[in-house]
Every structure is written in structure tokens, then in C-alpha cells.
Amino acid sequence: MWRYFLRRLGFLLLTLVVTSIIIFLVTRWLPGDVARVILGREAGEAAVAQVREELGLDDPLPVQYVDWVRGFVVGEWGLSYSTRTEILPLVTQRLRNSLMLAVVTLVLAVPLAVGLGVLAGLNEDRWVDSLISVASLSVVGLPEFVTGLILIQVFAFGFGLFPATSLISPDAGFFEALPSLILPAVTAMLVLLAYIARLVRSGVIEELKQPYVRTAALKGLPYRTVVVRHVLRNALLPAVTVLAISIGWLVSGLIVVENVFNYPGMGRLFIFAVDRRDLPLIQALTMVTVLIFAFANLLADMAYALLNPQIRLGE
């Protein structure tokens, strides 16, 4: 178990190094004259020279990379050129908001998705299953900005239940922010819901075909016991890894959703940064997201290993 964990951790670190090189090359080398891109075409020579000095753009690329990684690790993330403020406090504040939204989304999505998936899987090809399949296929087809706008129309303007935009004050507490979190979370949830439910469904169907199910039924166990004690236990195991994959979906989903609802999270900051081509800010945001994504994957792998006796017991 420990060896498995250490191997996964080592692999994660390697991936992070390569990913950071990719991020660095895309933001430092691909755009050409980085200082010019950051400041825009009208900027004076002196200002450009100053940015070049600040970012160390005249050093060879490997030196720049090492400097940049060191800065990121020790928390010197530098200045955002479009807001003229420190990047670190800006990103951490937005990160907190995004995490609040992500938690609410997952708390809503996971139980519901697993429930629907199991329901569909147990009733394969009956009307419940068809209904769930058609509904989830349609939801998958709708981009988050479309579902979000529909929800705003119905629940904010129609019934007046929730605020239409989620302009919370930057340091609002969780419960203070909760009403503004519901609509964006439901929007992000819908896509996850469809996706997870479909995977759980196929897991349940696969499992029901296994010989042990027939054995259990033939030895006289009630259907309910067979399903709860045997089938679900095995079918839901892969769903843990699904959770990890869904973090990736959540990341992209939240970027769009935050912009639909004007929610002050990382996603909105990201679009702001891309729009202004604020490369240092883009770098920091990407690195933070990749870190979270990688560790979420590691956690899911660990949970899977803990629950799966084949990995837990075998070395």
C-alpha cells in the first residue's frame, strides 16, 4: 500500500514538472516578445524594457524557467500587469470562492448522479432507464452557459427565488454566500450529473451480468440483498475514479459558470487574464488549477486503492 502510494506520488511530481515546463513554454516562448504582449502595442520602449528586466526575459530560457518555478514555490508570484497588484493574494481569494462553489456542486451532484445511475442500471432498457438516458443526453448537449441562462430566467426572474448574478462580497462567509451559490452550482451540477450517472449505469449493468449475481440469486438471497450487498459494492468502486475525472470537468464547467453568473472565482479571473493577455496571471492560475487537479486525482486513486482489496492487500 505504501509502496503504491509513493509510486503514485513520484509519478505525480514528474507529471507536475513536465506540465510546468509546458505552461512555461506556452506562456514565455510561444508568444514571442512577452513584454510587448503584456503591455500592448502602444507601450513605450522604456516600459517594455522595465518589464523585460522584471521578468528576466533576457536570461536564457532554462534560467528563466528555474527562476519562475522557484518564485512559484516560495510564493513570489509577482505582479499582475493588468491590475497592477500582487498576484498571490488575488488568486488565493478567488480560489477560496471557487472552492466553495465546487464543494456545493459536488455535494449536490454526486449522490444524485449515483442514485440516478443505479436506478437506470437496475432497470436497463425499461422506461425509467430510457427517460434518464434521454434526459442526460440532452443535458450533455447543452453548454453550461445555455443551461445557466435558462435557470436564471426561470428561477431568478421567473420565481424570484435566487439572485440572478452571484456578486458576493469578496470575503463573504460560506453561509452568507450560499443563496448566491445555488444557481451556479446547479448549473455546473447538470453536466456532471449526466456524465457520472451514465458511467454508474454501465457499471451496474456490467456487474449484474457477472456469474456471482446468478449464484447469489440461486442460493436464495433476496434480490434486494444481492443488489445492495454485492452488486452496488462492486459497481460503485469504479465510480470513485469517476469522481477524479469529474474534477477535470468541474474545472472547465466552473470557468464558464462563474462567467455566466459573474461569480468572483478563479474562472472569471482566468477569462479576465486571457482577455488582457496578462501572462503572469495566466501562469499562476494555470499552475494552481493543475496542482489541485493533480492532487484530486491522487486522492481519488488512493481512495480507490483503499476500497479495492486487490490493491490494498496485494503488493
Next chain:
Amino acid sequence: MGEVASQQVDAQPARTGRLLRVLKQLLRDPASALGSAIFVIFFIVALIGPWIAPYGANEQIPGSARQAPSIEHPFGTDILGRDVFSRVLLGARDVLTLAGVGTLVAVIAGTIIGLVSGYQGGWLDEVIMRLFDSLLALPAFLLALLLLGSLGPSRNSVLLVIAVVYTPIVARVIRSVVLGVKTRGYVEAARVQGETYPHMLFREIFPSTLPALAVEAALRFSYAIFLVASLGFLGVGVQPPSPDWGLMVQEGRANVTQTPWALIAPAAAIAIVVIGVNLVSDRLKSILQIPAELRR
């Protein structure tokens, strides 16, 4: 040599026969028949859009801003007095070229890389796959934004982004198919016969990847439409005044109380096309019997 040639002649009609069979099965199922119909209509609209659109994409019709849907303007007019119906029709070509060409590039590049990487094996395969693993450690949307921030938002950037984001995904799928077939008897036989490298890749191995490739291409295409629309909506993709559907949703949203139809029409167009492509790719998966580990 003569024997191989005659085999190829035989193989050709068999393959078209198979294609027809798959098409027939697609059309027999009501859901995927609907999906295919949506796709065909969308494709035709994208091709002939400029000839059937009553107005130009950026033609401001004097004195007719903010008009509700009518016979004259089936989807109404937007706040600038542009005909929404015409813009949606003309936008179809944008979506098809950006998402379609981007996907096509990704499929071609991914196929070649996947074939070479899987067939060659060894260190080359190791290096390519490690690199792709790291690229895929970035969620696709994040990689897209990273590239757009670096290149600056434009139509060409969007095209490049789709190609770069989806190439590794296609390559991985193709590679895993290649690993499954490269030790089969007929491939070994061809190798022993001393067939050339391109012949091995494209004549012997490539045909086995076609089912997985077809499904993957359909799937990538629907994600690409999604991506183009989302980037347009966020204002970091295709720039105004293009009749890009995502961009139209964004513009329509700003004036939703005055011209809700300018928001609804492009949003519905996106949803219908993506659902249509999804219905087809979903059915293709079961017709072509793609093994579970290649499904996503």
C-alpha cells in the same frame, strides 16, 4: 506481390459494404436517425448558408432594430437591427469550419502519431505517451485558455487550440487499438513478407482502427462545437462582429430583456447540433462495438 494486390481489390467493396451496413443501422434507430438528419441539415445549411440567408451577417436593416419574430424576420432582429435568422444560418459555416477543420486536423495528426507510436513501441512510444500524459494532466478547457492567452484570441488561434487539445486524445485511442492488433497473425505475416513501413501502418493496421476512429471523431466533433461556442461566449474565441453562435449568445444576453429571441435562437442552434452529433456517436459506439476501455 500479385496476391497482395488482389487482396486489396477484394477488400475495397467489402469495406464500402460495411459502411452501408453501419449507415443502415444508424438510420433504423429513431434517435440516431434524428441525429443524422440534424447533422445533414446542419451540413447543408453550412454549405449553402450565404445563398439562402435573406440578409447579410452584419447588415443593419434601417428602422428595424429589436423586432420580434415575424414572417419577415423568422427569429426577429437584434438590438443593432441585424436579422437573427440570417446570422444563425451564416454562423453554421463558422461552427462547421472551426470545429470541423480543427477536429479533422486532430484526427489526422492523432491517427498518424498513434499508429507510429503504437507500432514502433520502445523509447519513442514512451516519450510521446509521457508528453501526452502531461498535456492531458491539464483539463482540456484549461489548455485551450492557456494557448489562447498566449496566442491572443482569434479565429486561427481557436482552430489551432482545437487541434492541439484533441490530438493527444485521438492518438491515445488509436495507439491502444494498435497495441491490440500488432501481434495478430496477419500483421506478423505482412511484416515477415517484408512490406514497407507505410504499408504496414496504413494498409495492415489502420483499417482495424477505423471503428474506434469513427466514434472518436464524432465525439471530438461534438466537444469541439461545444468548445468553440463556449470560447465565443466567454469573449476569448472568435471576435465580433462574426456571427459565431457562442458570441451571439453573449451579445443576446446583454440585451435579453429587449430581444430575448437574439439569445434563444443561437443557443437553441448550438444545443440541437451538439445533441444531434451526440445521438449519432452514442449509437455508433454500440453498432461498432467499441470495447468499454476505449469508451469515454
